[in-house]
Amino acid sequence: MSELLGCDAVGCPVDEYRIAQCKVGNATLKAVGIANVTTIADTRPFTWTLGLQERPSAGNGPQITFDRNFYLGTPPSLQLNGTTGCALFFEGIAANLTVPEDKVDSFTCSDVLNKDCVSDLITQAQLAVKAGEPAKDSDFCNEMRESLVDKPPSTSLTGDKPLEKTDQSQCRPTTGQNYDLSLVTSQQQQSSSRELEQLAPVLYAITPVMTIFRKGDDTKAGLTCLKLVESKANQTTDDTKPQGSSAGINTPFMAYFALVSLTLVFVL
Numbered sequence: 576m577s578e579l580l581g582c583d584a585v586g587c588p589v590d591e592y593r594i595a596q597c598k599v600g601n602a603t604l605k606a607v608g609i610a611n612v613t614t615i616a617d618t619r620p621f622t623w624t625l626g627l628q629e630r631p632s633a634g635n636g637p638q639i640t641f642d643r644n645f646y647l648g649t650p651p652s653l654q655l656n657g658t659t660g661c662a663l664f665f666e667g668i669a670a671n672l673t674v675p676e677d678k679v680d681s682f683t684c685s686d687v688l689n690k691d692c693v694s695d696l697i698t699q700a701q702l703a704v705k706a707g708e709p710a711k712d713s714d715f716c717n718e719m720r721e722s723l724v725d726k727p728p729s730t731s732l733t734g735d736k737p738l739e740k741t742d743q744s745q746c747r748p749t750t751g752q753n754y755d756l757s758l759v760t761s762q763q764q765q766s767s768s769r770e771l772e773q774l775a776p777v778l779y780a781i782t783p784v785m786t787i788f789r790k791g792d793d794t795k796a797g798l799t800c801l802k803l804v805e806s807k808a809n810q811t812t813d814d815t816k817p818q819g820s821s822a823g824i825n826t827p828f829m830a831y832f833a834l835v836s837l838t839l840v841f842v843l
Contacts, residue, residue: 578681579608579609579610579681579682579801579802579804580608580609580610580750580804581606581607581608581609581803581804581805581806582595582597582606582607582748582804582806583806583807584609584750585607585609585746585747585748585749585750587604587607587746587748587806588745588746593806595607595806596746597626597745597746597748598745598746599626599644599646599741599742599743599745599746599748599756600741600742600758602626602628602642602644602758603628604626604627604628604644604746604748605627605628605629606626606627606778606803606804606806607624607625607626607627607748607803607804608624608625608801608802608803608804609622609623609624609625609648609748609749609750609804610622610623610799610801611750612786612797612799613797614660614786614788614795614797615658615788615790615793615795616653616655616658616660616788616790617649617650617653619650619751620751621647621648621649621650621751621786622647622648622749622750622751622754623645623646623647623648623784623786623799623801624645624646624647624648624748624749624756625643625644625645625646625782625801625802625803626643626644626645626646626748627641627642627643627644627777627778627803628641628642628644629641630642630763637767637768637769638765638766638767639765639766639767639768639769640763640764640765641763641764641765641766641777642761642762642763642764643666643761643762643764643777643780643782644758644760644761645664645758645759645760645761645762645782645784645801646741646748646749646756646757646758646759647662647738647756647757647759648749648750648751648754648755648756649751649754649755649757650751650754650755651753651754651755653755656790657790657791658788658789658790659715659716659788659789659790660786660787660788660789661715661716661719661786661787662759662784662785662786662787663719663784663785663787664760664762664782664783664784665782665783665784665785666762666782668783669776669780669781669782669783670776670777670780672687672688672780672781672783672800673687673779673781674686674687674781674802682800683800684783684798684799684800687781687783687800688783688800693798696785696796696798697785697796697797697798700719700785700787700794700796701787701794701795701796703718703719703721703794715789719787738757738759739757739758740755740756740757741756741757741758743756764777778803779802779803780802781800781801781802782800782801782802783798783799783800783801784798784799784800784801785797785798785799786798786799
């Protein structure tokens with residue numbers, strides 16, 4: 576896995592407080608984490624972008640709502656030519672994963688997950704579809720679900736979802752030149768306060784994302800671990816975790832998730 580990049584790398588607009596204001600579609604992202612993904616679908620890498628936005632308060636209470644948005648970046652004029660893809664988001668374990676202190680700026684999934692687990696997951700995904708079987712979108716991704724999710728350790732939500740391009744006229748949170756960006760899924764999280772012990776797991780959470788593509792009889796899978804990346808302008812995320820009892824938007828956020836995975840079909 577290549578180095579994760581953040582707003583500093585893509586030039587997110589900032590406000591007077593040096594807080595990122597990356598408007599993408601209907602979301603305004605305050606922090607992002609971007610990773611390149613090599614696939615058999617194209618010689619150019621795809622990108623995964625994790626973006627965080629805080630929703631406007633619905634009332635005067637202390638509850639805070641956040642969205643963790645996952646975007647797929649694809650090369651312009653991409654032609655899949657019969658290639659089918661799926662993604663598995665292991666968001667349910669994200670808050671429990673940590674990066675070794677000496678690898679904060681550059682880490683792989685093997686640094687935060689058991690190495691054998693990573694290898695076995697990729698192998699199992701690549702062997703899940705038998706050679707010669709038709710690569711229908713729903714069938715292919717259902718087989719991925721049955722192979723990787725129906726068996727321990729978690730349950731899943733599944734569904735076919737065609738991707739729609741997201742407006743990037745004000746901010747482009749992808750490292751690919753002129754890449755299209757599509758919102759694949761969004762996980763809403765809530766916190767009852769801005770206490771650091773409650774907020775921290777949102778900014779420091781690491782979400783493993785398995786990207787699987789099939790082209791003909793060739794199936795390739797890869798695991799990417801996404802997290803928000805510190806902006807040097809305001810030290811939002813990967814900085815040494817702050818001490819204290821309260822924080823604003825540039826401090827960690829908390830959420831509570833059931834242990835689930837989400838499977839989506841890419842129909843580009």
